[in-house]
Amino acid sequence: xxxxxxxxxxxxxxxxxxxxxxxxxxxxxxxxxxxxxxxxxxxxxxxxxxxxxxxxxxxxxxxxxxx
Numbered sequence: 001x002x003x004x005x006x007x008x009x010x011x012x013x014x015x016x017x018x019x020x021x022x023x024x025x026x027x028x029x030x031x032x033x034x035x036x037x038x039x040x041x042x043x044x045x046x047x048x049x050x051x052x053x054x055x056x057x058x059x060x061x062x063x064x065x066x067x
Contacts, residue, residue, distance in 0.1 A: 017043070031063075038063050 021039050031038050041063050047053035 033067060035067060041066055 007008055020043060021036055025035075028035055028038075032036075042049075042059065045054055045062070049056075049059065
């Protein structure tokens with residue numbers, strides 16, 4: 001039972017991630033390159049942004065460094 005429950009939670013997590021990465025964002029045309037790449041950077045740093053450990057300017061710098 002635990003295994004099935006864990007499998008369902010993992011499946012839901014993957015589906016949510018897929019929704020995030022496939023969602024169109026207003027103004028995303030201003031980013032050059034793959035939308036997956038910059039969305040991945042935002043996704044990886046989301047908690048730090050929410051906890052005010054990372055400012056938007058720092059996030060933009062990370063995105064510029066990644067290309």
